[in-house]
Amino acid sequence: MDASMTLIYCVSFFSVVIALAFAVYLHLWVKRQPVENRTIREVSALIKAGANTFMRKEYRILAIFAGVAAVLLFIFLPNPIWSQEFEAVRNLQMVVAYVAGTVLSAIAGKMGIIVATSSNGRSAEAAQKGIEPAFLIGFRGGAVMGLAVVGISLFGVAGVLMLFGDTTISLGFSFGASSLALFAKAGGGIFTKTADVSADLTGKVELGIPEDDPRNPAVIADNVGDNVGDVAGMGADLFDSNVAAMTSALVLATSLQAAGSQFADVAMVFMYAALGLISSIIGIATARIGKGGTPTKALNSSTYVTSGVFVVLTALATLIFRGFSWRIWGASTVGLVVGVIIGLTTDYFTDDSKPIVKKVAHASRSGSAFTVLSGVSYGFISALPAMIGIAVSALAAYKICEPVGPQYALFGIAMAAVGMLSIVGMIISNDAYGPIVDNARGLAEMGGLGEETIRIADELDSAGNTVKAVTKGFAIGAAGLTVISLLGAYMSEANVALEALGRDLITGFDIMNPVVFFGLLIGAAIPAVFSAMLILGVDKNAQRMVAEIHRQFREIRGLREGKPGVKPEYDRCIDIATSGALRELIPAGLMAIIATLLVGFIGGPLAIGGFLMGNIVSGLLLSLFMSNAGGLWDNSKKYVEAGNEGGKGSEAHKAAVVGDTVGDPFKDTAGPSINTQITVVSLVASLMSALFAAFSIFH
């Protein structure tokens, strides 16, 4: 390892250490805050225990999955056991990297859950003193997750590359992170919506009891769901995106340097990631509501601070270090700016102070069919600006870097993704803030903290919802750019294999080539089928849970009447949500992986190029559609509940509730899981490229 690489690893690890130290500091700060109300302590402990139950089961099943995957990886990758190129050490490295990817992501998720489940009650109590302290607890609790995810992901990527010095092995690490994300995001998504839908159906609709009534056997599962879906799930998803973006940039950077690049490409990747982490720390440290401010403004302004700091720091780095290209700085800045713009357009379609939410609420007056139709329509339209944004940022990043060469231009796109993801620490903080204050609101109600406290908790919660839409748009945009660079990484992997076989190298994927087209069409259908399977999974699982809730109300005497001392069996509901989520998730994940293998072994490496692109394009479209339509329906319902279009209890409200129920699995299960599906499939393709090249029916 040369001196400059040593330096860059030092910088990376140093920033990781700072980030994790800051996370520990924030965690201790949160723990120091008081939580005295007995009910809140009890319920909070139940939520924590429930979340741990889910995560334990999830990690156990994941361990089996990862064990099987590890054996397969050892047998097949990077080179199959029977091939001449097989080296046991290298295949073992792949296994180690893969396992490290799953374990590190799991640790980050676990940390997030620990702090989130201890922040919720504290935030609720702090709300008695005012909005600022409650906000800070919620936000800093979320920030622990943000810093943990980004710090640990950078640690993992740098560590694996430093140890093994082989970017193909890095892909194994990334695949590990993706495997975990698939379980955490899709499984967590099914869990959370199973509980949410069942709790609403039996509680609000059938019995007419309030949302967080402790008589409802599903109420704890519902609160657990917010944590495992939005904290652990979203964290694993962005861990995965972040690792994938860095890894694909590294694959391209390494091949550029091997070809004698004039720039320090690998160093730039790490430096940008490290500076992103530093910027996030600064952004998190400066978050305050301040005088006359609102939580939404506080969250957004810290996002802008992080972005601004990142742009300045990377400019300084480019100025200081020889071998850092201004073009890459430009590409990365374009990525970041477009990310912010995508977030803002998402906001336009889902914020209830903007016209679209009002239109959908108004349509609800004519009945639920019109709520659905208008939400679907605006959901589709909302995908356009983000698609244009991704298209323009890819084109701009490419054109900025093209003068250096076409390979370099592709690297520019990868760095635009790194730029877009630079503020991911901040994004996760904002995102994890949501479920914490959502829980806090429920706890304030259950703990009987009084109307004013609930009002404050409500305000914090509503800011969480608004910001969530923005961060989701961001996450999808970043995933879009990442997978383009993964496609580049796939091509360079496939070419290594083709060269070894003495066949023609791939120079691109021509859509007029029917093999590419074949892959393209099938790839485009996969996200639709994947999300449909998840939605049906929620549906089936909710039916099981509703049956259990009915049983408890029937068999536990005094539960319905709220007799003191009578409690529902919360655990049973958590168990159902947990095992059902994992049972429904596996077929969907396998379907996507098997489709990739089939297309690869039928159509070969070219078909896979088309397959990945079809997957990206339709995946982006559908995940934007589903996430935005879901957010739109959710906020329309809230807008009606705030007294508009007839208010609570009106026909419009009933229709808006139907929209919200449809939107729930759209926005919290299927929509955001598509990201993960795309990454998993891209990585499977990259890892299998040598086998596809060797054994496919068509070429």
Place this chain on the structure above:
Amino acid sequence: MDASMTLIYCVSFFSVVIALAFAVYLHLWVKRQPVENRTIREVSALIKAGANTFMRKEYRILAIFAGVAAVLLFIFLPNPIWSQEFEAVRNLQMVVAYVAGTVLSAIAGKMGIIVATSSNGRSAEAAQKGIEPAFLIGFRGGAVMGLAVVGISLFGVAGVLMLFGDTTISLGFSFGASSLALFAKAGGGIFTKTADVSADLTGKVELGIPEDDPRNPAVIADNVGDNVGDVAGMGADLFDSNVAAMTSALVLATSLQAAGSQFADVAMVFMYAALGLISSIIGIATARIGKGGTPTKALNSSTYVTSGVFVVLTALATLIFRGFSWRIWGASTVGLVVGVIIGLTTDYFTDDSKPIVKKVAHASRSGSAFTVLSGVSYGFISALPAMIGIAVSALAAYKICEPVGPQYALFGIAMAAVGMLSIVGMIISNDAYGPIVDNARGLAEMGGLGEETIRIADELDSAGNTVKAVTKGFAIGAAGLTVISLLGAYMSEANVALEALGRDLITGFDIMNPVVFFGLLIGAAIPAVFSAMLILGVDKNAQRMVAEIHRQFREIRGLREGKPGVKPEYDRCIDIATSGALRELIPAGLMAIIATLLVGFIGGPLAIGGFLMGNIVSGLLLSLFMSNAGGLWDNSKKYVEAGNEGGKGSEAHKAAVVGDTVGDPFKDTAGPSINTQITVVSLVASLMSALFAAFSIFH
């Protein structure tokens, strides 16, 4: 013109003459059937008048649109007025071809409407005598439309090529047909669903009167809608697909022959089209219910007869004529077989004797949100087999023809589309049968023809619905293959322009090229936005009509009570549906065209390649999703109404009705209009390719 071409034109025109003569014979046969019931005569006349009102308005607005387009075409195409290559005669030919495309398609649509609106009452009366005579009238009425569309489209394509001998001009003809299809299909789709939704909302839901109650001011508009949407609209859509398939095959065939092909490629295109027409005539002539048969079986078996005859006749032609390639026969047969398979899989997802419809009906027990969620999910899943089918048929057709050369292989794909569309005459007959017997059912009810007659009419209607799903799958599959060959046609047009400019020719569209990717992403978003605009259009328009219906019930005394002699003002509703449909349609159509121009002038010919492919892929996915989900919901509602899951009036029924209302604009407005949007955009791209090549920002 050489002798062989003279011969082939003679064959084409001869088959056209036979088809049209047979259509006239069938029309006269239908007219000979008695219609004696006074109410039926009156209502039938109202429907006819309403349909004519819509078509007159539609054609008037279309005339303005076409006039503007004609002027623009003259100024810009094939070569702009200011360029050195400009020849006034050639640009004038383009205008003539364009106008001919619109006019011929309009004539075919008009013929269909005339016979459909005179078959409906006759079929109703014949149902008193039994199922066979009623079926024959419905089917033969539909067959007139089928034969007219296919006959006139072949006449137009052959005529334009014979007169001008220039396939670029043929694209103008195809563009004319597309313009009309856009108005007829999307406009008709908005019309029919506006009327349907408004009639249901005010009649069934608010007043609790039956579906076809003559007191409802929207009832005639609803019946008119079936005719203008499903007869004229679907006819124009398939006229368009058929012309586009033939034209793109001809563009490729001509360039192959110019390059010295060993085969009689142009002759094959015409021969296959002519034999498809002959096969359809045979299939239509043999359609009978027979002993122990059902209308569904009769419709399906005549489809199989047509397919079988076509395969045999084209094999014979290949045997007899020198210069006919067996490979092309293989490609065309693959296309046809896959078309039938796609139809059958569609049937699986939408037929109420199959499990999916039952599952959605069962989900309705838990409320309308679950009806919507399960329908959306199965709708997404249902797209997969058709996408695989299209992918496999394109790949197979290509591989079959590849040994001759890559250009020839592309021609193979075009001929697979021609093969899939060969039985289009039969498909349209089946499709137009639907609204005729649907109208007949309503007329039987209004005319008081008794329960047994209504039962027979119901059986005929239900067969229409089942067959409709199959034909829709077919139409989308054929459109998928057609646009691939249009992409080939676009490339060869763009290369002519690039060669003239002395620039590098396009050899393909590489998705790793960010200019292509830029187009791909934006192209993929367009069908989503287009369909959203149409759905919102139905929504807005229905609100206007509901207001008008409320006004009539308020102001016309005795209407609500059904006082004898008091009639609603049917015309006002028809007017609202008509002008609203055209008003809502134009922005959607312009949006798609303007997006094409923007992408073309920003990214140039390569970006347009990506744009078209993105458009095709997401367009296929969304139109399959929407058409199938809509059909699924419709049949689930009928399944519940047949007494399952609680039957009529149950909570499950209410939920199923919501699903059906959501599905209506999906399956009859947005879904099938996407086909047309794709074709229009592809043709705009081909026609503008020279301008894009000369004036784009990027290359």
